[in-house]
Each structure stands twice: as structure tokens, then as C-alpha cells.
Amino acid sequence: MPSLKDVKMKIVGVGKTKQITKAMNMVASAKLRGAQARIERFRPYATRYRHVLAELAAKVEGNAHPLLAEHEEKKVCVIVMVTSDRGLCGSFNSNIIATGLKLAREKTAEGMEVKFICAGRKGRDTISKSSYELLFGYGDRMGSVDFSLASAVGQEVIHGYENLEMDEVYLVYGEFISMGQQPPRTLCLFPVQAPSVEEENDAEQVRCEYVYEPSEEALLAELLPRYVKVQIYSGMLDTSASEHAARMAAMDNATRNCNEMIQMLTLLYNKTRQAAITSDLIDIVGGAEALNG
Amino acid sequence: MSTLQLEVVTPDKKVVSEAVEYVSCPGIEGEFGVMPHHVSLLSGLKVGALRYDAQGKSQFVFISGGFADVNNKTMTVLAESAELAQDIDEARAKAAKERAERRLVENAETLDSVRAHAALQRAVVRLEIASLR
Numbered sequence: 001m002p003s004l005k006d007v008k009m010k011i012v013g014v015g016k017t018k019q020i021t022k023a024m025n026m027v028a029s030a031k032l033r034g035a036q037a038r039i040e041r042f043r044p045y046a047t048r049y050r051h052v053l054a055e056l057a058a059k060v061e062g063n064a065h066p067l068l069a070e071h072e073e074k075k076v077c078v079i080v081m082v083t084s085d086r087g088l089c090g091s092f093n094s095n096i097i098a099t100g101l102k103l104a105r106e107k108t109a110e111g112m113e114v115k116f117i118c119a120g121r122k123g124r125d126t127i128s129k130s131s132y133e134l135l136f137g138y139g140d141r142m143g144s145v146d147f148s149l150a151s152a153v154g155q156e157v158i159h160g161y162e163n164l165e166m167d168e169v170y171l172v173y174g175e176f177i178s179m180g181q182q183p184p185r186t187l188c189l190f191p192v193q194a195p196s197v198e199e200e201n202d203a204e205q206v207r208c209e210y211v212y213e214p215s216e217e218a219l220l221a222e223l224l225p226r227y228v229k230v231q232i233y234s235g236m237l238d239t240s241a242s243e244h245a246a247r248m249a250a251m252d253n254a255t256r257n258c259n260e261m262i263q264m265l266t267l268l269y270n271k272t273r274q275a276a277i278t279s280d281l282i283d284i285v286g287g288a289e290a291l292n293g
Numbered sequence: 294m295s296t297l298q299l300e301v302v303t304p305d306k307k308v309v310s311e312a313v314e315y316v317s318c319p320g321i322e323g324e325f326g327v328m329p330h331h332v333s334l335l336s337g338l339k340v341g342a343l344r345y346d347a348q349g350k351s352q353f354v355f356i357s358g359g360f361a362d363v364n365n366k367t368m369t370v371l372a373e374s375a376e377l378a379q380d381i382d383e384a385r386a387k388a389a390k391e392r393a394e395r396r397l398v399e400n401a402e403t404l405d406s407v408r409a410h411a412a413l414q415r416a417v418v419r420l421e422i423a424s425l426r
Contacts, residue, residue: 038305044302045302048302048369049371052371055335147373210334210335211332213322213325213335213336214321214322219335219336219337219360222360233304
């Protein structure tokens with residue numbers, strides 16, 4: 001039986017933990033709002049971009065650009081993995097890392113050499129300890145995602161693909177679907193799969209008489225590299241929103257668990273107190289009996 | 294008078310969304326103007342000033358390259374960065390200009406000269422636009 005004082009201390013301790021988890025929940029919710037606003041601001045750019053590229057890609061011959069062409073000999077597979085910098089967000093990061101490693105194993109089984117590029121400290125640390133080669137690791141940058149980071153990562157893979165140092169490139173990130181759903185997602189960056197026009201409705205067909213300045217091929221060469229960066233950036237934005245949503249859920253759970261624990265401990269405290277009083281009373285009564293006797 | 298819906302979008306925000314009468318753009322193959330009912334056009338843009346006229350007033354926007362998609366009634370400019378003339382930070386542009394100039398002079402051999410020239414050009418154009426407001 002624990003002493004009264006021990007139980008009291010424990011209750012105070014759990015109460016303090018609860019305060020922290022509650023605060024973290026609120027901070028995460030504020031940050032989530034910011035991240036969601038960023039996604040909203042980015043969306044018009046991304047959708048217009050996809051639209052324009054789809055129209056252009058439909059007009060140009062299949063392998064008109066080196067970034068669109070598939071390499072004949074596939075030797076090196078690069079996985080760009082976007083995770084968060086901080087933990088305490090449930091299984092969010094480990095899910096992404098597990099997905100990345102699973103993909104890596106599959107590609108190794110296919111006979112390719114797998115290398116990683118990691119944005120976010122959690123992923124970087126895991127990969128640097130694993131047997132896979134870490135080409136670049138960007139840590140402590142996910143707090144405020146900006147286009148320059150996506151641009152830097154994009155530049156590396158574009159360069160690698162053009163120089164035949166990389167034959168396939170995948171992006172692994174946490175997709176933001178809703179507050180309760182942030183599944184890890186894998187996206188093929190290279191060879192680039194240009195978005196198809198079929199998603200657009202028929203009314204758009206009227207616009208097919210386009211003037212291109214400069215030529216279609218030159219424009220495509222301008223657009224494609226940037227499209228890769230757009231994809232990476234949108235993956236990063238998603239991951240950052242998902243991270244905060246996952247942390248909110250995790251902290252909410254933790255706060256609930258604290259409440260349960262406090263309830264249980266209070267019960268124990270009261271029982272112990274009562275037991276102590278009872279045994280004190282027995283002592284007093286017993287003493288009085290002895291005097292009278 | 295008929296108008297054209299101009300949208301200037303960057304990854305971070307929508308810079309302009311307005312009905313305009315005329316737009317002048319720094320195209321890769323030279324400056325071009327767009328009025329309502331222009332033929333559908335997709336053009337690359339270089340670093341420069343985009344001018345648009347709305348309600349009799351001209352506005353200048355700094356564009357750091359990108360591309361413009363024009364069709365019948367709308368024109369969308371997708372740029373990596375864009376700033377309205379009044380939002381340009383003159384002090385920062387001046388500092389960037391000096392930095393780029395210094396770098397071009399001091400370490401000409403080790404330098405990524407393409408990048409330095411691009412930075413210099415951006416700064417110069419920003420300053421030009423800022424002086425127009």
C-alpha cells in the first residue's frame with residue numbers, strides 16, 4: 001500500500017503533465033490553422049500549374065524532354081522523404097518512415113540501389129542510422145516551410161536525373177486528408193508523369209487554338225522542372241499540416257489519459273486515507289479500553 | 294468597355310485579382326500587350342515589370358519570371374515571386390544590388406556568375422519599379 005503522501009505527489013505530477021499536453025494541443029491547433037491557410041494560398045497556383053502543363057503535355061510528343069523520358073537501365077532509386085522535425089505526434093512520423101523503408105526494400109529487391117533525401121529531422125535521423133545512403137538531410141526546416149526549401153530539393157533531383165545519376169525518384173510524405181486522417185503517401189516524381197487532360201471537361205476543348213511563345217518544347221523545358229518543385233512543395237505543406245493534426249490528436253488522447261489516471265489516483269488516495277483513519281481509530285479505542293479495563 | 298480578368302499567382306499568395314483593360318508583360322521573346330479577347334496564348338516570362346491598366350490607372354507589378362496563360366477573358370500569370378510596386382522593399386533591393394555587384398567584382402572566378410547576374414537583374418528591376426510608383 002503506497003503512503004498517502006506518495007499518492008498525493010503522483011496526483012500533482014499527473015496534473016502537471018495534463019497541463020503540458022493540453023497546452024501542446026492548443027499550440028498545435030493554432031499552428032494547424034496557419035499550415036492550412038498556407039495550403040489554401042498555394043492551391044490556386046498548383047491547380048493552374050497542373051492545368052497548363054496538362055494542356056501542353058498533351059500537345060507535345062511523349063519523350064520530348066529528358067525529364068519525361070524513362071531511363072533504360074534502372075540502377076539508382078532515390079526516395080525523397082518528408083517528415084516532421086519534432087516527435088510527440090503519435091505514429092505520424094513512424095508511419096511515413098515505415099512506408100519509405102518498405103519502398104526501399106521493394107526497390108532493392110528489384111536490384112536497384114536506394115538512396116534517400118530527407119527533409120525533417122525525424123526521417124533524417126532514422127535514415128542516417130540505417131544502412132541506406134543519405135544524400136542530403138534537411139533538419140529543422142519544417143517549422144516554417146517555404147518554397148526555397150522545395151526548390152533546393154527539387155534542384156538536386158532534377159540535376160541527378162538529367163545526369164543519369166538517378167533513375168527513379170519517389171516522394172514520400174504525409175497527406176493531409178482531414179483532422180483524423182493523415183496517411184503516408186508515395187508519389188512518383190521521376191520519370192515525370194504529366195497530368196492528363198482528361199480530368200478537364202469538354203468545354204475546355206474550345207481553347208485548343210493556342211499560340212505558344214517560345215515553342216511548345218522550350219516552354220515544356222521551362223515548366224517541367226518547376227512542376228517537380230511544385231509537387232515537392234505541396235508534399236511539404238501537406239506534411240506540415242498533417243504533423244500538427246496528428247499532434248493535436250495525440251495530445252488530446254494524452255490529456256484524456258491524464259484525466260483517467262487522476263480519477264483513479266484520487267480514488268486510491270481516498271481509500272488509503274480512510275484506511276489510515278480506521279486504523280488510527282482502532283488504536284485509540286483499543287488504548288481507551290485498556291485504560292478502563 | 295470590356296475587361297479582362299487578371300490574376301497574378303505565386304506559391305505563397307494571390308498578388309493581383311482584378312478586372313483590367315490592358316496588360317503589358319515582359320515575355321521571353323519581348324514585351325507584349327494583352328487586351329480583352331486576345332488570342333489564346335501561353336508565354337514564358339522573364340524578370341521584369343508587368344503593367345496593367347484598370348479604371349484609368351496604371352499599376353506596376355514586379356515579376357521574377359514565370360509564365361502567362363491568356364485566353365479569351367482571363368489571364369493568369371504564374372510567377373515564383375511577384376510584388377506590387379508599393380510592396381517593394383526598396384532598402385532590401387538596394388542592399389541586394391550592392392551585394393550582387395560586389396560579388397561580381399570581387400570573386401569573379403569562383404562565382405556562379407549566372408546566379409549573381411540574375412540576382413543583380415532582379416534587384417535592378419525592383420528598384421526601377423519602385424521608382425515608378
